[in-house]
Amino acid sequence: MTHIVVIGAGFAGLEVVKRLKDTEFQITLIDRNNFHQFTPLLYQVATAHLEAEEIVFPIRQLLNKNTRFLMATVHEINPYTREVITDVTSLNYDYLVIATGSVTNYFGVVEADVHSYPLKTLQDGIRLRNHILTLIERASYATVEEREELLSFAIVGGGPTGVEFAGALAELLKGPISKDHPNIQPDDFKVHLVDANDNVLKVFRDKLSGYARERLEKMGVTIHSGRYVTELSRNRVYLSSGEEIKARTTIWSAGIVGPDYLTGWELPLDDRNFITVDHHLKVIGFENIFAIGDIASIDSHPLPKMATIAVQQGQYIAKYLSGDTTEPFQYRDKGKMAVIGRNAAIVEMGRVRLTGMLAWMIWSIVHIYKLIGMRNRLNIMINWVVAYFRKGGQTRVILPGSEDRILPMMELGKYR
Numbered sequence: 001m002t003h004i005v006v007i008g009a010g011f012a013g014l015e016v017v018k019r020l021k022d023t024e025f026q027i028t029l030i031d032r033n034n035f036h037q038f039t040p041l042l043y044q045v046a047t048a049h050l051e052a053e054e055i056v057f058p059i060r061q062l063l064n065k066n067t068r069f070l071m072a073t074v075h076e077i078n079p080y081t082r083e084v085i086t087d088v089t090s091l092n093y094d095y096l097v098i099a100t101g102s103v104t105n106y107f108g109v110v111e112a113d114v115h116s117y118p119l120k121t122l123q124d125g126i127r128l129r130n131h132i133l134t135l136i137e138r139a140s141y142a143t144v145e146e147r148e149e150l151l152s153f154a155i156v157g158g159g160p161t162g163v164e165f166a167g168a169l170a171e172l173l174k175g176p177i178s179k180d181h182p183n184i185q186p187d188d189f190k191v192h193l194v195d196a197n198d199n200v201l202k203v204f205r206d207k208l209s210g211y212a213r214e215r216l217e218k219m220g221v222t223i224h225s226g227r228y229v230t231e232l233s234r235n236r237v238y239l240s241s242g243e244e245i246k247a248r249t250t251i252w253s254a255g256i257v258g259p260d261y262l263t264g265w266e267l268p269l270d271d272r273n274f275i276t277v278d279h280h281l282k283v284i285g286f287e288n289i290f291a292i293g294d295i296a297s298i299d300s301h302p303l304p305k306m307a308t309i310a311v312q313q314g315q316y317i318a319k320y321l322s323g324d325t326t327e328p329f330q331y332r333d334k335g336k337m338a339v340i341g342r343n344a345a346i347v348e349m350g351r352v353r354l355t356g357m358l359a360w361m362i363w364s365i366v367h368i369y370k371l372i373g374m375r376n377r378l379n380i381m382i383n384w385v386v387a388y389f390r391k392g393g394q395t396r397v398i399l400p401g402s403e404d405r406i407l408p409m410m411e412l413g414k415y416r
């Protein structure tokens with residue numbers, strides 16, 4: 001039997017496996033986690049609107065008879081001996097599909113990786129939620145000067161992730177958190193959004209991004225557009241305009257690159273460390289290796305890094321390997337959407353452009369539909385309905401076991 005190894009059970013890798021279920025191929029799916037995560041709702045875990053378990057699904061419950069799963073981290077591949085080397089074992093393949101996603105790009109900003117929080121993985125989401133809730137607990141007993149720093153949050157990057165996070169954070173802080181802490185006023189919280197472009201959500205039409213900006217500002221988010229971050233410290237964000245934001249928490253959602261470990265894999269990489277592929281998503285120079293999803297960079301035709309594209313590439317590879325197509329991969333743009341907050345979203349599908357409550361309802365339905373697992377869908381629906389009527393999520397718990405690297409325990413004593 002032909003053996004296909006798929007590395008990564010994200011949007012792209014999982015789609016390959018699902019689509020090859022009734023074939024003669026023997027498939028091994030490798031992932032470092034035993035779950036698939038639904039990243040579009042990760043910001044809701046970080047802002048205490050959803051439980052972590054609600055946006056993940058166990059990979060083994062999604063497997064077909066012709067697929068086995070290996071929970072392992074891939075350290076290296078050898079394209080010449082057709083070998084994948086993991087921390088658990090090594091395996092040989094006939095075809096290899098690399099779908100390992102991307103990592104945060106700090107653009108070389110001084111100390112950005114040390115003093116900011118990324119939002120890419122479930123662990124990031126849980127850690128960030130713990131951090132935010134811990135800071136607020138400390139702020140309740142801090143002096144006025146200390147409070148200002150503890151209750152200020154800076155978000156770097158005004159793309160969909162930054163905007164969605166900023167909106168959800170403002171709603172959390174100025175709503176349920178202010179109620180939980182009667183000695184903190186909603187206006188004590190400051191949420192800053194920094195973006196190098198002249199407006200947030202530049203991937204959308206001007207009218208839609210203008211609406212998003214207006215809504216965010218109404219929710220109390222201060223937008224610093226046309227500025228980029230030059231340096232970060234423990235409690236300051238330094239901007240290219242010379243301004244400084246006093247904030248104890250910075251969330252970095254400004255960009256992505258290919259992971260460093262790829263440099264040892266002897267595959268062609270572009271200037272952002274993504275694997276270069278041809279129009280059949282084959283790694284340039286290799287007949288039996290494919291790269292799909294965020295990790296792939298299509299020669300001369302760059303595509304945005306989105307789950308919808310990763311899914312379509314996974315579907316294409318399954319068809320291509322089954323011999324059902326020899327056509328080059330073509331992305332079908334089904335539109336894009338982003339949520340800003342309660343009753344506020346934007347949707348752009350071809351000529352259709354929507355804002356407000358209707359867009360928000362479409363956004364909610366699409367996200368529920370795209371989630372994996374009936375239990376997750378039901379749980380999230382119930383949570384959202386309850387949160388809608390009670391004006392806030394119910395998951396404001398600091399989970400034990402996920403220690404905070406930015407606010408180490410030893411330092412907590414400083415805040416009375």
Ligand SMILES: Cc1cc2nc3c(=O)[nH]c(=O)nc-3n(C[C@H](O)[C@H](O)[C@H](O)COP(=O)(O)OP(=O)(O)OC[C@H]3O[C@@H](n4cnc5c(N)ncnc54)[C@H](O)[C@@H]3O)c2cc1C
Nearest residue numbers: 008010011012032039040074101293294305306307308310
């Ligand atoms: C916070 C956030 C919100 C987003 N919102 C949206 C949205 O609303 N709409 C949209 O279209 N896109 C969104 N995206 C982008 C979208 O998540 C990505 O484009 C998509 O996940 C890419 O899919 P992928 O399969 O290439 O990678 P991923 O989904 O990242 O999957 C990669 C998998 O590979 C595994 N892996 C990585 N390295 C290794 C290794 N060395 N060994 C073993 N396993 C490994 C990982 O554990 C993971 O399971 C968002 C991204 C983020 C971070």
